Amino acid sequence: MRRLRSLLLCSVLGLGAVGLAGGSAGAATFRWANDGDVNAMDPATRQETVQLSFLSNIYEPLARRKADLTLEPALATSWEQISPTVWRFKLRQGVKWQDGSPFTADDVLFSLKRIQEPTSSLRAPMSVVKEARKVDDDTVDFETVAPDPIFPQEQTNLLIMSKAWCEAHNATVPAIIGKDDNYALHNAMGTGPYRLVSREPDRKTVVERNTGWWDKPVGNADRVELLVIASAPTRVAALLSGEVDMVYAVPPQDMARIRQTDGLQILQTPELRTIFLGLNQYRTELPSSDIKGKNPFKDQRVRRAVQLAIDEQAIASKVMLGLGRPTNIMWGPGVNGYNAALDVRPKPDPAEAKKLLADAGYPNGFKVTLDCPNDRYVMDEQICTAIVPMLARIGIKIDLNAQTKTKFFTKILGPNYDTDFYMLGWTPSTYDAHNVLFTILGTRDGKRGEVNSAGYSNPELDTLTEKIGVEANQTRRNDMIRQTIKIMQNDVGYIPLHQQVIVWATRKNVQVVQPADNFFPYRFIEVK
Template sequence: MKKAWLLAAVAAFALSGAAEAKTLKWGAGREIASLDPYSFGETFTLSVLNHVYEGLVRYTGDLKIEPALAESWETVSPTVWRFHLRKGVTFHNGDPFTADDVIASLARVSDAASPLKGNLPAYKSSKKIDDYTVEIEVDGPYPLLLNDLTNIFIFDKKWLEEHNALKPTDVGKGVTGYPTDHANGTGPFSIESRQPDAKTILVRNQGWWDKPQHNIDRIEFVPIASASTRVAALLSGEIDYTNVAPLQDLPRLKASSDVKVMQTNELRSVFFAFNLKDQLFESDVKGKNPFQDIRVREALYRAIDIDAVQKRAMRGLSRNTGALIAPAIPGYEPSQDERPPFDLNAAKKLLTEAGYPNGFSFQMNCQSDSLVNEEEFCQAVASMWSRAGFKPNLSMAPRAQQTPKRTKGDFDVLSFGWANEPMIDAYSLLVQVIHSRTGTAGVFNWGNWGDPKVDALIDKAGVELDNAKRIELMKQALKLVKEQTLFIPLHQQPMAWAMRANVETMVQASDNKPRLWLTKLK
């Protein structure tokens, strides 16, 4: 089967004319987690795999929802949505796309073992009406199903069955399967070859159902963790594009006549989260957890000089925030964006009042290849906390090493970034991160920071169809979270893309997702 795909790709490449074939060399800041889009709820991996797999609906370049594998839909009751599927669509291996594929995919992604089940929090069941009609039932009136479905990609049921892959994989738990290293979607590009941590080759799907706006025949995806190496590769022409242009190198890149830079602030908010279990993971305090005392959490908050973090670690390009969501996200409240002023003496006083005049040690889990300048801002904050009397032990490592620790709760403080995708709504953060772990809620609640009052507000917001009332409920939930200092917000991180002059058009949306099917090369 794989050989047939490769032969088809080679034939298509030859027909387009090897001399005229257009290749985009993409130098990414890190590797994707897997070729299986259900293996981990991580935006970057999903954004790359969206070139291979597709959902029933999708976001446009200006973040509006439009039809994809579903041509149209309607609600037949407050809890049932009917989707009319696109006819004539085929998977990359030639199998036809039908309702059976949708049913199998929804069962796989909503499986109790699926790391992505939190991306479909209201899903209850689905059924086939005919080969091109599917009904999806949610567990109550729910206004965000279409938003959720933008990142629920559809698999080929027959392909899953052939490879014993109807059950999901899980990168965080080391559970792999055939889809971990193989792919078969309906998207604008198919996987020609893959060498993990080295290079993944995508080639144009000549049989894509949509009318292509791109003219790319081949994408060479290469993870380049070193920022300096990535910049050198772009300036020399070894790569054509990077979605992670290092902030410290933007002046140098802008000065090159061969390079273009696109820059804005991302939807993603960055914050610190606490281990609020009964005991810390790695500390000289035994038998209790100091972070359960709000005075300790407030001391940590007060000890951060956010202006210094922005100026030094983020090169003045981040947006300081006291809120957990960006202004563009429904649920944002300007009054919640205010931060307590930096006050080292106040931090020390709070720490003493809490019974820790000499501070205490704890482990701080950060990742070297995830958030923008994460290593730098974590080091800066660790230094500030030390000056307040705390004894942070900074654990800095690639996400491949840190993710399993995070999912198991083996941390005391961790850096966290959340873009509220695919919902583009505060409910995403509230139900997946802040809510207590129950059913599909709280999938990313790794530190036991849930609160019954907050949970109740989130649950009400999840079934409220009046949008104004729903947003007010979310604001109330976020207000309680802020009042309890359950998290320490830092900033909305900057996003900077850089590309060679041969990249003629590139669409940059604030969700920081490359959409190379909208890109043209000269």
């Protein structure tokens, strides 16, 4: 706590200094506080919104999202499909890396190869690429293994890195967070609107405007400081006292107080992210369970019992104070393939859940560990805490393992997949159901199912996913997506919980863009 107070005091003094030195309308320092940190500076190490959002201010893709989430050119000025399986991208000329060297097609080919390495956690979006070819310094062709109608949409998280910079720092292959180490985990050098100035993990990360950026910023933030303040009361206090300009996440119980404070405002919008439970169906025995010799979660009746024991409406209304929308689909409104008619959760039924457990051979229930982050999603630990007594009512005794997202992601995601039962959230980067089907629901095979920590597998769903990936007719495509929803709901392969609401709180002299994908593009920040 003393360290936090010292940090916040430094922030206050720094803010005052900026107010005197940077009072012109054309320049400003912006400080914001988050409950968790960016995991690493390497964009190929984790498919996680906070990390990719932060790094997209330093690194850039070929195509990026505008404020309204529509696609627009970035490091590529245009693209076209020159054959059913070949997409041609014309690269932007005159772009410089932040060290002054030129951006070329070699960097694109290198970044693709790097992201396809076994140690990368972003292989899935680019797994459709059979080969990338350099036509000239400003043109790249991507050949896909099959026709891919949404290939440009899949480019937005392919953040391009400098081939020469990675080679010079022995970082040509991504390091696995928590196991390996390299220069790119702690340093960054991109083409984007901001450059990394300083990095203090779990404390403070600072970026400043890249004056050599090829594009023109919309906002006026010359310097952005990200402060990590894990304590919700301390984070809110920092906003109320003027020590920071914005906080995320905002505790639901503090929203009314912030709204009633002069000079502050609440920003909230429905998010594309779906929060869900994963139940390990891959292991022959759950290490954290008292059932030996078999895995209860392999039985569909047990998974259905878990679903029927959970009162999601109570979680959304009482725990999240209305900041959750209950769902029974792994993707929500705003994602192509969402089907409102099928989005109906079964009513909680503890009696039926107990019967299902008894029929499956577990009349007395069993013990299992639930892995949960405590600094990533809206009320994440509180949600998991609420689930514990709900499952206890049917005899499933939960050992709750709530931890920081850095430890949580390292544990449950690949290559470890070390979890029996967990809560996770996912925003499809393409805003299309295929991303969820391929990345989370598909059988793990080294490319597909990269974030399928549950080890769920259904060959019929895999076949439909492959067909959806190449089908250009939208009607036929959505009909197949509808079939996958029914398969998932019948299998209870995962248990969707809700789509959460994004809640930020800012000072009223600040203007920011709050996209539904929960990215935070610094180039739009305006401090008045």
